[in-house]
Amino acid sequence: MGLLQDLEERILIGDGAMGTLLYSYGIDRCFEELNVSKPEEIKRIHKAYVEAGADIVQTNTYGANFIKLSRYGLEDDTKRINQEAVRIARASSDGAYVLGTMGGIRTFNKNAYSLEEIKRSFREQLYLLLHEEPDGLLLETYYDLEEAREVLKIARKETELPIMLNVSMHEQGVLQDGTPLREALRSIAGLGADITGINCRLGPYHMIEALTEVPIFRDAYLSVYPNSSLPSLEGGRLVYDTDDAYFRESAIQFRTQGARIIGGCCGTTPNHIRAMADAVHGLSPVTDKEVKIRREEEVISVRDERTDPGLDEIAAQKRSIIVELDPPKKLNFGKFLQAAAELKETGIEALTLADNSLATPRISNAACGSLLKERLDIRSLVHITCRDRNIIGLQSHLMGLDTLGLTDILAITGDPSKIGDFPGATSVYDLTSFDLIRLIKQFNEGISLSGKPLGKKTNFSVAGAFNPNVRHLDKAVKRLEKKIECGADYFVSQPVYSEQQLIDIHHETKHLKTPVYIGIMPLTSSRNAEFIHHEIPGIKLSDSIREKMAQGGEDKRKQKAEGLAIAKSLLDTACELFNGIYLITPFLRSDLTSELAAYIKQKDEKRADVYLH
Numbered sequence: 001m002g003l004l005q006d007l008e009e010r011i012l013i014g015d016g017a018m019g020t021l022l023y024s025y026g027i028d029r030c031f032e033e034l035n036v037s038k039p040e041e042i043k044r045i046h047k048a049y050v051e052a053g054a055d056i057v058q059t060n061t062y063g064a065n066f067i068k069l070s071r072y073g074l075e076d077d078t079k080r081i082n083q084e085a086v087r088i089a090r091a092s093s094d095g096a097y098v099l100g101t102m103g104g105i106r107t108f109n110k111n112a113y114s115l116e117e118i119k120r121s122f123r124e125q126l127y128l129l130l131h132e133e134p135d136g137l138l139l140e141t142y143y144d145l146e147e148a149r150e151v152l153k154i155a156r157k158e159t160e161l162p163i164m165l166n167v168s169m170h171e172q173g174v175l176q177d178g179t180p181l182r183e184a185l186r187s188i189a190g191l192g193a194d195i196t197g198i199n200c201r202l203g204p205y206h207m208i209e210a211l212t213e214v215p216i217f218r219d220a221y222l223s224v225y226p227n228s229s230l231p232s233l234e235g236g237r238l239v240y241d242t243d244d245a246y247f248r249e250s251a252i253q254f255r256t257q258g259a260r261i262i263g264g265c266c267g268t269t270p271n272h273i274r275a276m277a278d279a280v281h282g283l284s285p286v287t288d289k290e291v292k293i294r295r296e297e298e299v300i301s302v303r304d305e306r307t308d309p310g311l312d313e314i315a316a317q318k319r320s321i322i323v324e325l326d327p328p329k330k331l332n333f334g335k336f337l338q339a340a341a342e343l344k345e346t347g348i349e350a351l352t353l354a355d356n357s358l359a360t361p362r363i364s365n366a367a368c369g370s371l372l373k374e375r376l377d378i379r380s381l382v383h384i385t386c387r388d389r390n391i392i393g394l395q396s397h398l399m400g401l402d403t404l405g406l407t408d409i410l411a412i413t414g415d416p417s418k419i420g421d422f423p424g425a426t427s428v429y430d431l432t433s434f435d436l437i438r439l440i441k442q443f444n445e446g447i448s449l450s451g452k453p454l455g456k457k458t459n460f461s462v463a464g465a466f467n468p469n470v471r472h473l474d475k476a477v478k479r480l481e482k483k484i485e486c487g488a489d490y491f492v493s494q495p496v497y498s499e500q501q502l503i504d505i506h507h508e509t510k511h512l513k514t515p516v517y518i519g520i521m522p523l524t525s526s527r528n529a530e531f532i533h534h535e536i537p538g539i540k541l542s543d544s545i546r547e548k549m550a551q552g553g554e555d556k557r558k559q560k561a562e563g564l565a566i567a568k569s570l571l572d573t574a575c576e577l578f579n580g581i582y583l584i585t586p587f588l589r590s591d592l593t594s595e596l597a598a599y600i601k602q603k604d605e606k607r608a609d610v611y612l613h
């Protein structure tokens with residue numbers, strides 16, 4: 001009898017975790033490779049599950065695909081690892097069905113691998129498994145519905161063997177893109193999976209609750225493979241609680257919810273499987289159930305009114321000056337506040353607050369922005385890098401900024417940590433700057449990264465970074481276009497040190513509908529000029545600028561005067577071409593940027609005079 005005919009009659013028991021039982025071989029090693037190096041061990045585990053009552057065993061091939069094996073340099077062994085896996089499972093199955101297992105690749109980050117790469121890797125493993133003639137396929141732990149659908153289409157085309165596809169929920173009843181579980185499973189059944197359900201990430205409680213909202217489909221059986229519990233971290237290892245009695249009770253409830261295959265995922269052991277097999281032994285499958293109607297989706301229409309126009313809106317209409325003032329590296333806040341107050345007097349629109357620029361810790365810019373707002377009524381443009389926070393931290397930070405009323409954000413990748421004070425520090429990069437811009441705009445719709453309602457729509461206006469100091473300006477502009485597609489409202493550029501470059505940038509960006517704040521940073525000394533010329537990638541100062549700065553010698557007043565004269569000359573051109581001016585304060589020298597801001601104001605007033613008379 002085949003698996004599907006058997007399922008018509010009765011509930012079948014799946015096996016439990018493989019990976020968890022192999023932790024003793026080292027948490028960072030490739031468990032699938034053990035099919036080749038320790039086949040007896042894998043056999044022992046399969047046998048233990050069959051003895052415990054599993055009707056179905058899955059091959060130890062969860063990550064035996066090109067993408068995952070290449071993390072261990074084992075991609076050339078894909079064939080052998082998969083071949084051996086089916087043979088081992090068959091040899092230890094004692095008549096239980098053997099399913100060739102393939103695991104999902106994508107987690108929350110769709111960009112980590114392209115769909116094409118995933119499909120190629122999947123196809124290879126699929127053919128290898130099918131060649132060994134398993135009794136069916138198990139596609140499991142799919143967090144990403146798009147990926148699940150795509151690989152299922154491939155598998156369905158290639159084989160008539162039974163296919164089970166299990167997704168993993170982001171949270172109870174919802175996938176990571178916000179799709180309700182019910183819809184996700186329905187769509188999988190619609191693509192021809194014979195069995196569909198859930199596995200991993202959550203334990204029995206949330207899976208039972210989630211299944212109450214899922215009907216018993218006509219065209220596919222339901223499956224459920226819970227984790228044993230939430231894991232805790234002990235001595236660098238994930239440790240799961242085990243409670244067989246709880247699993248016995250849970251199996252009864254899975255049956256009530258219409259599950260036709262009941263197994264276990266991470267943390268489960270043969271004891272859990274035995275408990276569940278005993279619990280449903282001899283009980284007929286449930287074919288009818290009352291489906292809980294999902295509570296109405298929370299409708300979010302609340303949005304705080306914005307009191308100020310966005311910095312993009314201002315620059316679209318008139319001169320707008322923003323000034324970067326880096327949060328202090330030390331806990332003395334006085335000089336920073338004093339500089340901010342001085343700059344405020346010049347009538348600038350906002351201060352921009354870097355996020356640990358040059359990968360060096362500074363006082364949190366959210367704290368600085370909040371203080372500036374409260375004490376000096378200054379608007380802040382808060383930079384956010386993708387370097388220092390994972391997607392949990394980034395979302396928490398965004399919620400915090402909204403709570404503090406800091407609604408202007410510059411979304412950037414961040415300087416590489418190896419240039420900073422802590423060269424060995426890990427860099428997170430869960431998101432790219434494109435993803436971060438998209439995420440912020442999603443917050444403006446009141447929706448978190450996972451598609452969960454935030455209870456309120458945020459009101460962020462988002463800038464992207466623009467680095468024109470590259471060999472191919474057109475490529476940099478293409479990045480801007482992509483950032484606009486992601487939702488960027490305007491751009492803020494790296495400093496520019498040549499009039500011709502200002503003209504070129506204007507020419508290349510004037511088709512964009514979003515304003516550009518062009519960066520101008522006064523030079524402070526000849527050494528500073530030489531450093532920028534030789535050590536900052538992409539920036540080349542003209543000979544005449546370097547000579548002028550060199551003429552200042554060691555005389556601080558002369559240096560200042562030269563630096564300001566050069567910046568003013570650049571501003572003469574920049575102000576003709578761009579409404580948005582971004583002045584960068586070097587080393588908290590707000591005397592320099594204050595003077596430049598005043599210079600622009602004066603020029604603009606003069607120009608208005610000319611225009612009026």
Ligand SMILES: Cc1cc2nc3c(=O)[nH]c(=O)nc-3n(C[C@H](O)[C@H](O)[C@H](O)COP(=O)(O)OP(=O)(O)OC[C@H]3O[C@@H](n4cnc5c(N)ncnc54)[C@H](O)[C@@H]3O)c2cc1C
Pocket residue numbers: 353354355356357358359383384385410411412413414415416432433434465466467470472475476477479492493494
């Ligand atoms: C206005 C401004 C403010 C900044 N503030 C901070 C800050 O507060 N904290 C901080 O740590 N860093 C800051 N940076 C530095 C910035 O994060 C780094 O320069 C980073 O390497 C580039 O990030 P991005 O967001 O500008 O570029 P992205 O467009 O996200 O670029 C990401 C990657 O692509 C590369 N790239 C960009 N353009 C091109 C191109 N044309 N061709 C090929 N490759 C390209 C970049 O080198 C980078 O590796 C700031 C930069 C700017 C312009």
Ligand SMILES: [Zn+2]
Pocket residue numbers: 141199200201227265266
């Ligand atoms: Zn799992």
